[in-house]
Amino acid sequence: MTAPRVLVTGANGFVGEATVLKLLMQQAFQPVAALRGNSRLLGLCPVVKFDLTQPEQLPDLTGIDVVIHTAARVHVMNDIASQALESFRKVNVEGTLRLARRAASSGVKRFIFLSSIKVNGEHTSRGQRFRADDLPNPTDAYGVSKYEAEESLRALAHETGLEVVIIRPPLVYGPGVKANFQSMLRWLDTGMPLPLGAIDNKRSLVAIDNLVSLIITCVDHPSASNQVFLAGDGVDLSTSELLSLLSCSLGRPSRLIPVPQYILQWVAKLVGRRGIADRLLGSLQIDIEKNKELLGWVPSSDIDETFRRTAKYYQEHTAK
Template identity: 60%
Template structure:
């Protein structure tokens, strides 16, 4: 029996590449990696050129059963574009719509869109975790573009009958993670003290293995059709707890000074790092009960195991 062919866009990215490797390992689906530029996936599976802009022709989709759309113009801390929202819309909304319309015209059965928890908002209050069916409240250009892309996809789904599945992950970590999570590991390895020992916030994270497991589940699960899901490890942590557990995974001591949150926020404002302080001190929790119940899905990897795998990759890189 021939395996169903699944196109994965953004297959050189952190999430997209992990999805392709998972499918190659499982051998249930035949991945087609849609990439921009060179990729180490060449020779392992079919590879086709793909770009969210209109400068590159879309790949042939006639023999594709499902699309997993990971490619995006991603959120950046130091935005350089004069009009960020227009840039995000060009790639994340118009580019996504262009791909989805061709997918529907080509007879693709299901379109799985990797969105962002930023569609829900930037922060949660205690006991008020985001839910999949909450009213969207994006607060930055990236979140707005993802929200608008979701709306366009739902409309295309209604018009064509192509099944749309939307997944909104929070911060994703795992082997090869970059940005703030990488910086956190680097700092812990220096052994220098951090003023983050008294934080009681709660943040939901998702290990790459757990996110990929949900994505693969959503390729064919009948209950996933035309649904929106949130995903996490199911074990929310304060910044202080995360640092301590990451230090254990790294085999390093965690020197965390109990500096009050109000002092941290004030100092961050003075040096122009309020957004960093918000991420370190604020809460962002997601409720994955809908995902658990509708799909009978649970995160297969617990936090400490995921942190240990992430730390091992970092130490051996």
């Protein structure tokens, strides 16, 4: 029996590349990497050019059984609000729908869409958790664009019979991570004292190995069809705990000063950094019970070991 062919978009990105490499390791599927620019995947599997911003550059999906769509215009902290939503829509909504329509017309059976926990919202009350079937409450342009893409995909699924699976991850970390998580590593690696030693929040994260495991489980699991899943490690950490664990993984002393949270919030508001403060000080907890009940999926990667591998990669490849 021929192994199913799985096309992964954004295959030179953090999640996309890890997904392709895992598919290659498992040998149960035939991955095809769809990407912009160069990639170390060249020579390991078939590679096709794909750019969400170019309507004419849709990949040929003939013979593809499943599409895993990880390509996106990602959230950037300094996006200008008045311009961001239009830019996000062009890529994350219009580009995604073009690809999904091509998939449906080409006979693709399933379309797995990597969305974002921002569709649920920005924060939870301490002890409360986002669930996959909660009413969406996106508040920024990126979250809105992901929600609109989800709605467009649901409508297309109803229209065409294409099976759609939506996965919403929170902050993803692991060896090679960039963006905000890499910035945290950089701060801690300098040994600079940080006034974040008294943060009593709880936040869910997801290790790259756990996220990829969930994605691949959804490739052919019959119960995944037309469902929404939240991704997570099943362990929640305060910002203070997270920074302490990362410091230990880097082999650095944890120089976290216990400044009261209300002072940090006041200073952040004063200097116009309330959004950053909300992410550092607020809670965002995720319920992954649906994954266990429908898919039999549980996160298997140990967070301490993943932190150690992440810190080692940072020190060997990124630290100056």
